[in-house]
Amino acid sequence: MAHSPLHYERLRLRHLRLLQLIDEHGSLRSAAAELNLTQPAVSQMLKDLEFAMGVPLVERSVRGVVLTDTGLLALRRSRSGLATLDQLVRELDAGQTLSLRIGTNSALMYNIIPEALRRLNVGQSETRFQLKTGLVGDMVEALSEGNLDCYVGRLDWDQVPTRIARLLTYDPLLETDLILICPTGHPVARLDTPRARDLVGWPWAMPSRESNNRIVLESAMRSTGAPDLTAAVEVSADPNGLINLALALGMLTCVPRVALNEHANARDFKVLEVADLALPSIHIGFATTAELRQMPEVADLREAMLDAAKAWIAGSEG
Structure with a gap:
């Protein structure tokens, strides 16, 4: 045909x-x-x-x-085009104000996202910004369906379906690591060189089972031969919530370092250096579709995110 x-x-x-x-x-x-x-x-x-x-x-x-x-x-x-048209109709009904729909991870809401929006003079510009946080898979799916204009956060390409991956463009922003923490008064915090088995038997504040961070942690624990961890509390897509719960309830938890660095109570936690547990780095990037990448507002946001990431890296190294 x-x-x-x-x-x-x-x-x-x-x-x-x-x-x-x-x-x-x-x-x-x-x-x-x-x-x-x-x-x-x-x-x-x-x-x-x-x-x-x-x-x-x-x-x-x-x-x-x-x-x-x-x-x-x-x-x-x-479907992506139809969702974009629906968004256009809503914006025209609301007075012709453009809204950029940004998907992200809660870990970035303390640093990268606010700094990028500050660079765009949010509040003074005509563009409005709608932020939505959630699990990586949900964010990427929403982006491919046209319900988001871009996604800022972790993106593991080997877990992105091919049907979605070929629709997206990607810019790396920064690299951070996944860390284990507990309140400074926790018994594990008193160990000089804790091992994976020392983490077992204590209650944990954990990401949901669908979270990439939890999948990575449990896989690393299994590779050491240690028994499963005990998830006393689960929180979906909110590292800052995990930190607060771990502090209030005296639990261990696992979060990206980028979430802990800016946390108001960071001094009340100890980062655990576990001798036999290797956790891979987390790559944070900016993803959008090929069509939306050329949109001036999306391009401006991308540049602001790149600059904000560079500033964060410089501050962390300093």
Whole structure:
């Protein structure tokens, strides 16, 4: 099937919404009802869309219709565009003020994010900023779906699905390490050279099981042959919350060093240097889609993040 420029020029917004409805309902009849069209009209829309793209987008069977692999790729691309259009409509309704939607990790809310926004003169500029924190997987998914304009935080490429990775661009910002801490009065803090087994049996304030930090910690513990740790409290995507809980409840916890460096109570904790436990570094970066990278406001934010990261690195080394 050859690509048809004529059909491409005739595409409308509802052609893209059709892919979304087919994926949700698996039925052209249901899609037609959602679009308030007849089924023959929707079938023709689908033909026009396939002619425009030059590839089959759906597979038909007695059970209904499903998107092909190419159809799923087209859906992912169109979903991002549709979400961007929806955001544009909301901004126009709100008075034509642009809002940048930034996904990030809570660990960066004490330093990198505020410094970058300060450099952009937030409050004086016409751009508004919407910040959302969460787990890495959720943030990356939201970025690929068009529900975020960029993501600032940890990104392990071997854990990013290929379908998402090929949509993204990435700039490294800084490198930090994952550290184990406990209140200075904790029994483990009194050990000169604690080992992995010394961490077992004590209550921990832990990230959720879906957190990359917890996955890395538990994997490292298993490699030493030590038993599983006891997660007395779990907190999702909030290193600062983990620090506060560990301090208040006398527990051990695991956080990125970038979260501890700026914490008001950092002097009340001891960083544990565990002889037989190797925790890998955490790479923090700026990710966006190829399309949004050229947007002036996103480009300005990217430069501000790079400058803020350089300032933080210089301050940490000093």
